[in-house]
Amino acid sequence: MRLARFYEQPLMAIIVFLLLIAPPPFVSSFLLTLLTQALIYAILAMSLDIILGYTGLASLGHAAYFGLGAYSVGILATRYGAGFGVALPVGILVAVLVAAIFGLVALRATGVYFLMITLALGMVVWGLAHRWVTMTQGDNGISAIPRPDLGLPWSLTFSIPFYYFTLAGFLIAFSILRMIVRSPFGQTLVGIRESESRMRTLGYHVWLHKYIGFVIAGGFGGFAGVLWAYYNGFVSPVDLQLATSVEVLLMVALGGRGTLVGPALGAGIIVLLKNLVSVYTHRWLLILGAVYILTIVYAPEGILGAIKRRPKEMKTKAIGVPGLPEEEI
């Protein structure tokens, strides 16, 4: 098990940290903007994993919170000239409030029904972005969102300072989410995923735990959206459409559900793949479609899931307990 969790060891953490902090001076500005984008999507994917991987509820409307955060920034910054200090808390708060309302409706169901209801709720937000033209400018989207001015000596309009700005946001989100999933509360979410009835028997308020998890996921989704609006300088209904929600699901599934590193990894792979492939060919939709299918056929537990399983299999052989299924060893 220690071996399986290699990515949680201190040395690994230091290497990853160096890999995240080192690139800017060495890579092209194109690649750097992609890495920035990957970090933002990583936050979104990690937030989705709180309900998908840890709690076991597949949401098909998670892009809505991303969009709420992004549109909050877009509207506040372009229309009211609001700065980062106002836009960030408002963006997160809007996402949290909407998640708090949606959670009341969505958590009445599980399984396929949960999936359908979250899809519909996501479409409500998309519909507003798409049609409420006086507020959101419809399909044209909100453009010319200025980068935040934090009063630092480095202007965030340049790609290197903005990369570090995003990296800081990513590290903060990662630390908080890690704290949450490792807390007793986070463990109850896993318990609910494994057996809801058992958790109920043990005296936990299952619904409340799911609800809090749902709202936390929405809030961090909103945070990712805030960063996205500043990164892209532009928000449009595409950011919260159904296909985006599904893409975030893919990121989580590809990297590995029930971890935080997995979704971040998945987000990085998908963002890089999408952008690099589209440089070389117009047929990137075909390739993306194939990635969706191949992920489910060959790595249903994601990349981390596949890595984790290998040492376990070796262990099974070594001990060689006959007649016991692998999981019970």
Added chain:
Amino acid sequence: MEFWITQTFNGISFGALLFLLAGGLSLIFGMMRIVNMTHGSYYLLGGYVGLTVIWRTGHFALAILAGALAIAIIGVAEWNAFLKRLGGQELGQVLTTMGFALIFQDLALIIWGGDPYTIPVPTALSGAYRIGELYFPVYRVFIIAVAAVVALILWLVLERTRVGATIRATVDDPEMARGVGINVHGISMVVFALGALLAAVAGVVAGGFVGVYPGADFEILPYAFVVVIVGGMGSLKGALIGSLLVGLLDNFGKALFPELSYFTLFAPMAAILAVRPTGLYGRT
């Protein structure tokens, strides 16, 4: 008054189209619990195949038939190769069918290009009936008629035949159905083919008035889902009432509150779900 009659008529005719699209999807949901993101692609591909056939032969009925059969075959192939072993894995189903939806979208773009087309309608179906001051396009009446006939046939098959009884039994309790010797696998395949076929018919028929164009697949997909959610999965009656409700809500929403039109469609649905999480006629 004129406004209300015209808009109600338009809403019902859109609802009829939605019934063709979502009736099969509802059965697929109810029976196999498969979340099928490819359903919109069946609609789009059906429209394109119909378009090609009508260009080659000029025959409208043949276009519907060819589109329906071609897509039924594609649907069965997809189900047999991938979906049938993903039972109970919602995430796997969503991602696999989304992958196919993207692939089909791109293939359609390669084969038919990016231009929007309208399927030419036979002269017998063009023009409009005139009652007093009001005009009712013949084609929209035709769509309502097609949907009514399909609904009637589906109802007769489901309620009055042996095959229908086995389908209903499988929807209610797949394990028990298997236990009493029903070939659940075979029945599931038939229902999946039927769902794909009806979606393709809807695609060809819709090609006559909204046209066939890239992006139509993902534009129509949420509507199909909403119908199924509102009506309840696996219920024919639910699909019918859901389609009419969604068709009317969408039409009046767009006419009365253009800025909030999608909101007026999805918000009532969320409200229905808040009261009945399984939809109007769905069972848990």
